Amino acid sequence: MSSDTAKKGDILLEMRDVRIDGFSDERWHEIVKGVNLTLRRGEVMGLIGESGAGKSTLGLAAMGYARPGCKITGGSIMFDGMDLVATREAEKRKLWGTRIAYVAQSAAAAFNPAHRLIDQTVEATVRAQLRSDKEARSDARVLYKDLQLPNPDTIGDRYPHQVSGGQLQRVMTAMAMSPRPDLIIFDEPTTALDVTTQVEVLAAMREIVETFHVAAIYITHDLAVVAQMADFIKVLRFGEEVEQADTRTMLEAPKMPYTKSLWSVRELEKPEDKGKDIIMEIKGVDAAYGDLKVLDNVNIKIPRGRTVAVVGESGSGKSTTARVMTGLLPPLKGEVLFNGEPLPGALKERSRDQLHRIQMIYQMADTAMNPRQTVEEIIGRPLEFYLGLKGRERENRVIELLKMIELDESFMDRLPSELSGGQKQRICIARALAADPDIIICDEITSALDQIVQEDILKLLLRLQRDLGITYMFITHDIATVKAISDEIVVMFQGKVVEQGLKSEILSPPHPDYTELLLSSVPEMDPDWLTHLLEERQKTEGQTAAE
């Protein structure tokens, strides 16, 4: 609905000293502390920050909206000459969905399960009488086509649960675009998607934003993703602005130490080392949940004292492999060898001596620790259970372990809820160490953590490996993490091992098709990455078509 007189370059949105309070812990806290923001027509701004930085809250405030439990307490939000802080909700509603549109993080949850996609796509456009119902629908189908959705003419007649997550996210972009808004807020639109799907959705979104010269605020925690989308980037932390610069400057020369630290994990890289003997081997394993077969003839060798990274998308069977190794899921076929000896398939049949050698660390440290036990009880239990330590002895060992993970004895009587995310994961590491293990299986253990904390945990794991000679099997979908920690890499796809080899071999071409797709889909810290990738893929497609 951009008015004809409006030109690219006019100021569209101007936020001055915006303050927002959130209600938690039975009182109000300031969660956005006086942020300024200027956005011109046709510009795309990237808003990045870690969890709790207030970026989503600020993004929604650009619409003059505060979630229940939040309130805008100060400042001004001028949208095209209208102060949204002072405007009544009934007035703001006339803007929402027509001049300002919102694209939510989880498309599967943000679509109403009771209505067809196309009805939801055109709802706002038709209500505001921007187009007739018929025109809006045919326009929606054109948008579906522009967004490269399959069967653009009929996909709108489906219900949300009938299409995939990546497709839903594109339909939501079409829904936002239908009334031709002046501004779109993208709130972490690709976070819930797999990397290979993410590339397609990113490309489609960028294309359509460029075509219609719409202004956008793109909220994410992933710098590489935002680099593909945004003209300029604003970094938030604890509800305050850290710095703002145009995308290239920000990537090449960040000024603030915090911004610099966001890059650093990408620089951490471990020199690879081929191990000598094999500590654990998975041999021809098939496994299934009920009738659903999830592992198909999986073979993996894990060298002693080294790190094997298992990569793949969700559903590739990497976590199931871990469950087979620990005995939680007995294999249908094949066996798991430990130091050359076969392990019993079922957990119940394994002895304590076998159990303590294989430890596991989980993705969500929050749910991996009993919220009613203190740190001392959590770390102390394996000591007591496996090693029979009691009283003073146990206490001393717990303190030793705490020192090993760079914490101290003041943590002994804390409950998990009194720890930060990084500290929680450290306690989980200490609990694994307490069992005196030979191998630790790490299931996505850094993916729920903020970037800066991730790096620290990885460094800790590397140091422990050097000092204690522990073997890691590291399950992850993040290639940067793989580079940082692994010696060998296993690539999995749909329950099968695509390839296993030294890091240098796997990461350098030529790759099998799937590895190529996976590796090339990982966003890089380069604003031209997506453009180059799409050109590249078009070329190869052209070639294949020519052949």
Next chain:
Amino acid sequence: MHPIVSTILQRLGLGLFTLFIVSVIIFSSLEMLPGDFGESVLGQAATEETVTAFRKELGLDKPAYLRYFEWVGSVMTGDLGTSFSGRAASGVDRSRPVVDLVAPRLWNTLFLAGMTALIAVPLALFLGITSALYRNSLYDRTVNVTTLTTISFPEFFVAYLLILFLASLWPVFPSLATVDDTTSFGQRVLKTALPALTLTLVIVAHMMRMTRAAIINLLASPYIEMALLKGSSRSEIIIKHALPNAWAPIATVIAFNLAYLVVGVVVVEVVFVYPGIGQLMVDAVTTRDIPVVQACALIFAGTYIILNLVADIIGTVTNPRLLHPR
């Protein structure tokens, strides 16, 4: 087969199975009676022959599973057996068929329950939805405290309070709900006003609180926020976006609360001396007239199971995931 059809068939099967279990439990209540109950029904003076004849009439000489099938068979044809009362030690039998006792009273109970549901359901839905919409407002808090208080009241307390104020101190309604075949419809409504009001007060509180919780749960969904951010008005959000997804929880709430209605009916009928099956059942329990107890229990349990089944099916057919399979 369309998944909806198979789901409904599955539910029906489950309902039938529950009915079967329930009928076995009810049937076995006759089994569990102590050996000397013949004497207690017929009186101390009963001779050996009359007791044997009585046991034979009940079929206690046949194996239990046979009697179960006979019992189910006769229940299907509308024969609920004969009452224990009216029998004498001499062998004179003035007992009446249970059907004759139950039938007229069943109609009375249904009338009372129906009248209550007619007032209570819309009222509860209205209060529940509005208090969910304006949650944490003064209105919501008032409704919350009031309903919490009414929930805590025993049914007979509410009943007697109403009698005290509306029948005794200010005689607006009659305090006794004695109706029979000759009572006209208008009279009937007037006489059942107080019992219906009592039941309404008790159920509305439960139903309203559960409706509120169900709606609030729904309003927290991301798609409701999305609808808001697409510029939908409050009423549009409720009618277009929340309600199509709310039928299942609301149907469950209503069915669930009809259980309270059943419990309430028994007590309220006794308070107001209303000739329904609740009162009949209580009387039968005191005199240990097992066939009548069985018949009443079967009716109450059957109604309850069917209502839950209906709610379940409503929940199924309004579920878009089942309506439109992949």
Next chain:
Amino acid sequence: MNNADESYSPLNESATRITRRTRAQKIWLGLKKAPLSAWFGLIVIIAYLLVALFAQLLAPYGEAQIFPEPYAQWSAEHIFGTDQIGRDVYTRLIYGAQNTIGIALVTTFLSFLIGGGLALAATITRGWTDQILSRTVDALMAIPSLIFALMLLSMFGSSITSLIIIIAVLDSTRVFRLTRSVAINVVVMDYVEAARLRGEGIGWIMRKEILPNIMPPLVAEFGLRFCFVFLTVAALSFLGVGIQPPAADWGSMVRENASLIQFARYDIKAAITPLLPAAAIALLTVAVNFVVDWFLHKTSGLRDEF
């Protein structure tokens, strides 16, 4: 941006550090923030418990002591008059507290023991045990519990023991369902899996990993179940098939003197007499509900934070 951001250390990573307090301090702090309704509820509950415990000391006369004048008016001698056969109403109200609350409490404990225990066993072992128990509970719950209780009472007769056992068993189905539904959310937690991986036995997992984490909803449910049991006992007694005379009990007291309400226009005090035990029941359930409501609000609020 200050220097602290550059010299990073996990020790001073920000986290909400809660000052450690003793249990008594925690309870007192919680109470200080409690709303008026919860305070009211607590005070009422404590008063009731005291009356129930010391009924023998507080009551002016014997539980079944009969005076010559039935339906005596309120006087200094008989604070709330006498009932239909001349027993002191005030005395019976006090003994009623002991009988009705006592039976309801015992019944609720018993139903938690049965329902809670079976539910925990079902969730941890899963498989057939769980299936059979759950289906049985579903079938039992398909009969409204008052109807079921009436039926069973007609079979076993109304003694206090059968009353307690029947209601406890019927009510344990609801305890089973709730315990199972909350425990199932805890059983899938990674920390329970971690305990399994460690090789811990079922007893340890039940006591140390699951039970402490489902206590808040169970405590709240205890309050609600108590109310329900209490009301059921009262209703059954009111119907004449519950606690039997001469034991004093609030439900039957209402029924016995109900006819007095008719005379409200002539003697309002007499009309109020049958409402006294009913009000006593109502007040206690209101009080428990207020406390549970506050408790639920408090514990669910805590869950929202994480």
